[in-house]
Amino acid sequence: MTEPGDVGPVWDRYRDSKDPDARERLILNYASLVKFVAGRVRASLPPSVDHADLVSYGMLGLIDAIERFDDSRDVRFETYAIPRIRGAMFDELRALDWVPRSVRAKGRELARVMSKLQAELRRDPTEEELAVELGLAVEDVQDRLDASAAMSIVALEDITTVGSEEGERISLLDTLADLQTEQPGDAIEAEETRNALIDSIEALGERERKVIVLYYFEGFTLSRIGDIIGVTESRVSQIHSKAVLALRARMADQLSDARASQR
Numbered sequence: 674m675t676e677p678g679d680v681g682p683v684w685d686r687y688r689d690s691k692d693p694d695a696r697e698r699l700i701l702n703y704a705s706l707v708k709f710v711a712g713r714v715r716a717s718l719p720p721s722v723d724h725a726d727l728v729s730y731g732m733l734g735l736i737d738a739i740e741r742f743d744d745s746r747d748v749r750f751e752t753y754a755i756p757r758i759r760g761a762m763f764d765e766l767r768a769l770d771w772v773p774r775s776v777r778a779k780g781r782e783l784a785r786v787m788s789k790l791q792a793e794l795r796r797d798p799t800e801e802e803l804a805v806e807l808g809l810a811v812e813d814v815q816d817r818l819d820a821s822a823a824m825s826i827v828a829l830e831d832i833t834t835v836g837s838e839e840g841e842r843i844s845l846l847d848t849l850a851d852l853q854t855e856q857p858g859d860a861i862e863a864e865e866t867r868n869a870l871i872d873s874i875e876a877l878g879e880r881e882r883k884v885i886v887l888y889y890f891e892g893f894t895l896s897r898i899g900d901i902i903g904v905t906e907s908r909v910s911q912i913h914s915k916a917v918l919a920l921r922a923r924m925a926d927q928l929s930d931a932r933a934s935q936r
Contacts, residue, residue: 797915
């Protein structure tokens with residue numbers, strides 16, 4: 674498959690001879706992808722995370738995508754590259770350990786209570802129910818959701834990314850929409866995680882499900898999602914954080930049950 678436009682012959686040159694000049698031209702041509710992903714990721718991170726730093730982290734993902742891209746599969750380069758660019762950004766953020774310990778501790782407590790109430794209620798708890806269990810006011814729970822918003826973006830990336838047999842990181846959020854495309858070499862773990870993700874998203878409340886779908890699958894910003902569902906951007910961030918907590922808890926249970934049944 675030849676990429677459309679002027680870059681097609683450059684891909685041909687790079688595929689045939691790994692020409693370093695062709696590689697540089699491809700990097701320059703697709704650098705805008707890195708800026709696009711950095712803009713989306715940056716919108717959900719604290720002000721201390723610099724956009725230029727995200728771009729530099731993402732360039733590593735772009736280079737890796739160019740070197741690994743297999744044009745024999747019916748996938749556009751942009752579709753292939755974006756999860757790897759985003760993954761490189763999150764890898765570096767994790768390595769820097771940029772989330773304060775206090776935020777992590779409160780986030781873990783919130784996740785524990787979410788999982789406990791899901792088991793007891795057989796549905797996702799409301800913010801009011803979370804507040805009662807934590808002994809906090811609803812406003813304090815929302816503050817915790819605000820504080821853990823950036824961490825929740827990384828969390829969903831973690832639970833929906835698996836390794837292929839070739840050692841690549843594959844984001845299921847980016848492959849989920851095309852379940853009919855053959856993915857030779859994908860691990861059984863990927864299929865289990867994909868199914869758990871589908872079931873977990875379907876089990877979310879209507880508003881939480883809409884936020885997850887619009888943000889991860891449609892590429893909308895939090896601000897635009899707020900306009901669509903009629904709430905502020907800050908409120909969308911809280912809804913997103915709560916939805917990710919619910920997804921993590923439900924997926925952990927489903928994957929644990931699936932693997933236990935295989936023993």
